[in-house]
Amino acid sequence: MATNQQFVTLNNGNKIPAVGIIGTGTAWFKKQGQEEVISPELIEQIKYALSLPGVIHIDAAECYNTYVEVGKALEQSNRPRDQIFITDKFSPQANDGRTVSESFERGLARMGVDYVDLYLIHCPFISRQGYSLEDAWSELEALYESGKAKNIGVSNFRVSDLQRILKSGKVKPQVNQIEFHAFLQNQTPGIFQFCQQQQIQLEAYSPLAPLQRKSDELKTAAGAPFYHYLEQLASKYNKSEALILLRWVTKRHVIPVTTSSKPARVKDAQENLFTFDLTDQEVDQITSLGLLHKPLRLYWNEVYADYDSQAQQPL
Numbered sequence: 001m002a003t004n005q006q007f008v009t010l011n012n013g014n015k016i017p018a019v020g021i022i023g024t025g026t027a028w029f030k031k032q033g034q035e036e037v038i039s040p041e042l043i044e045q046i047k048y049a050l051s052l053p054g055v056i057h058i059d060a061a062e063c064y065n066t067y068v069e070v071g072k073a074l075e076q077s078n079r080p081r082d083q084i085f086i087t088d089k090f091s092p093q094a095n096d097g098r099t100v101s102e103s104f105e106r107g108l109a110r111m112g113v114d115y116v117d118l119y120l121i122h123c124p125f126i127s128r129q130g131y132s133l134e135d136a137w138s139e140l141e142a143l144y145e146s147g148k149a150k151n152i153g154v155s156n157f158r159v160s161d162l163q164r165i166l167k168s169g170k171v172k173p174q175v176n177q178i179e180f181h182a183f184l185q186n187q188t189p190g191i192f193q194f195c196q197q198q199q200i201q202l203e204a205y206s207p208l209a210p211l212q213r214k215s216d217e218l219k220t221a222a223g224a225p226f227y228h229y230l231e232q233l234a235s236k237y238n239k240s241e242a243l244i245l246l247r248w249v250t251k252r253h254v255i256p257v258t259t260s261s262k263p264a265r266v267k268d269a270q271e272n273l274f275t276f277d278l279t280d281q282e283v284d285q286i287t288s289l290g291l292l293h294k295p296l297r298l299y300w301n302e303v304y305a306d307y308d309s310q311a312q313q314p315l
C-alpha cells in the first residue's frame, strides 16, 4: 500500500513511525478494577486504525487497563505483526507490586503478542520499597537483550532521572515520552534540549492540548493570537487545526502520540500528516505564540507543577 508515512531512526538504528495514532489511555483509560469492563468503542477504533495503510503505532500501558481491548482488536484484525508498532509501559506505581518482568509478561499475554516494539518505564516515581530506578532500568535492559522488547525507554523522566540511568546502565534509552505541546514546551527544566543533545527521541503525549482547551482559552488575550494563527495555517494548507499542531510537533523533531474516538481524525493523523509541510518561519511562529501562553499542564501536576515557571521559557 502506498503511504505518506514517515519514520524516525532511533539511537540504536531501529525505525519508529513518526506519529502514534492510537493512544489507549486518556479518554480510554479505565480505573483499576475496571479492566474486565470492555469498551467495544475502543476495540472498534483500534481495529479501524489497523485497517489504515502503513505501520500502525499503538500506545498502551499497564495502568490504562485497556490491554484486553488491544488484544481483541489485534485478534480480530488480519494485520501482519510487522505492520504494527506496539508501545507498552511498566507502571512503577499501583500495579500490585509486580516486577518489571511480571508486568511485561502480563502485558504480552493480555494483548496476545510475543514482543513489543517499545517498552517504557511510565514515570520515575517508584513505589516499591528497596527498588530503585536503576534496578528497573536493568530489568528493561534484560528484556531488550532478550529481543522481547525491540526498543526501551522512559516516560516523564527529568534530566536528573535520565542522568541516573545513563550512569548506571548499559543501554541508552531510545525514547522519553513526555507531555509536550505549544503550551508546555519543557515538561521539566531542560528536558527538551537534553534529550535532543543525547539522541534520546522525545515523544509528545497530549500534543493537541491547546485544542482540547480551545473554547476556554480563546477568550484570553494570551491565547487569541495563537489560535488565530492556527486558523490561518489550517486555512492556508486546507488541513485541520489538529493536523497543523501535530505537524508542528514533528517539525520540532518530536513524535506526537495522539488518539481520538473519531475515525476521521485517526485516519487524518495516519494518512495526511506528511502530505504538507510547515515553513521554518511558521514553525517558529507557532513556537513563539505558544510560549506567550501560560503553562497548560494536563498530567503529572502533583509532581511537576513546581516547574511551571520554567516550562514556557524560550530555549
Ligand SMILES: NC(=O)C1=CN([C@@H]2O[C@H](COP(=O)(O)OP(=O)(O)OC[C@H]3O[C@@H](n4cnc5c(N)ncnc54)[C@H](OP(=O)(O)O)[C@@H]3O)[C@@H](O)[C@H]2O)C=CC1
Residues within 6 Å of the ligand: 022, 023, 024, 025, 026, 027, 059, 060, 122, 155, 156, 177, 178, 205, 206, 207, 208, 209, 211, 212, 240, 241, 242, 257, 258, 259, 260, 261, 262, 265, 299
Ligand atoms: N506517558 C504518559 O504519562 C501519558 C501518555 N499518554 C498517551 O498519549 C495518548 C494521547 O494523549 P491525549 O492527551 O489524549 O492526546 P491528544 O492531545 O492528541 O488529545 C486527544 C483528544 O483530543 C481530542 N481532539 C482531537 N482533535 C481535536 C480537535 N480538532 N479539537 C478538539 N479536540 C480534539 C480528541 O477527542 P475526540 O475523541 O473527540 O476526537 C481526544 O480526546 C494517550 O491515549 C496515551 O496513550 C497520555 C497522557 C499521559
